[in-house]
Amino acid sequence: DAGVIQSPRHEVTEMGQEVTLRCKPISGHNSLFWYRQTMMRGLELLIYFNNNVPIDDSGMPEDRFSAKMPNASFSTLKIQPSEPRDSAVYFCASSFGRRVGSNEQFFGPGTRLTVL
Amino acid sequence: GQQVMQIPQYQHVQEGEDFTTYCNSSTTLSNIQWYKQRPGGHPVFLIQLVKSGEVKKQKRLTFQFGEAKKNSSLHITATQTTDVGTYFCAGGGTYKYIFGTGTRLKVLA
Numbered sequence: 001d002a003g004v005i006q007s008p009r010h011e012v013t014e015m016g017q018e019v020t021l022r023c024k025p026i027s028g029h030n031s032l033f034w035y036r037q038t039m040m041r042g043l044e045l046l047i048y049f050n051n052n053v054p055i056d057d058s059g060m061p062e063d064r065f066s067a068k069m070p071n072a073s074f075s076t077l078k079i080q081p082s083e084p085r086d087s088a089v090y091f092c093a094s095s096f097g098r099r100v101g102s103n104e105q106f107f108g109p110g111t112r113l114t115v116l
Numbered sequence: 117g118q119q120v121m122q123i124p125q126y127q128h129v130q131e132g133e134d135f136t137t138y139c140n141s142s143t144t145l146s147n148i149q150w151y152k153q154r155p156g157g158h159p160v161f162l163i164q165l166v167k168s169g170e171v172k173k174q175k176r177l178t179f180q181f182g183e184a185k186k187n188s189s190l191h192i193t194a195t196q197t198t199d200v201g202t203y204f205c206a207g208g209g210t211y212k213y214i215f216g217t218g219t220r221l222k223v224l225a
Contacts, residue, residue, distance in 0.1 A: 104149070
């Protein structure tokens, strides 16, 4: 099994540019999570999907962030326009189960985003 | 909102010494998970505890879930250099997990 796949692994962009992060969850998993990790704020849940439907986006910082899951095997997190404070490692995770808050989460390798 | 705090934030130990990290939630949890993140890596699931007062062991690692289901601990006996990393607890609620602040462990050989 390939595990959770994220791309790109590293992204360097300039302030104001659009950034799109991609995630392919483990086949058969029905929940997908986007996290952001920084030294200052730790690991923050941005949004999660269950059966491709966004359930809770209360962690999304502001309107510049948006996430989609058009099908069970693909999700994107978009930042438009990007700002230097968005620099962080973004993780995608997936899990399988009937209840979202009770299953092991499998994390992808992360995307390290640097906004200059 | 719900908060999950961990102490200590950092811990340096000599190889062979024991290590404990504590996790405290502001609300009662349905379950708790523990993850380990190696430097430069991603969080990897270690274990899940569900029952009040539950204790589970994995080789040198012992995990406990408090009676009130608001706190948990991870204890490592006789640390090894391979134990280096950040240990996170994740408090399970009705619909999602809230990750703790993490404890970064360094093991000096």
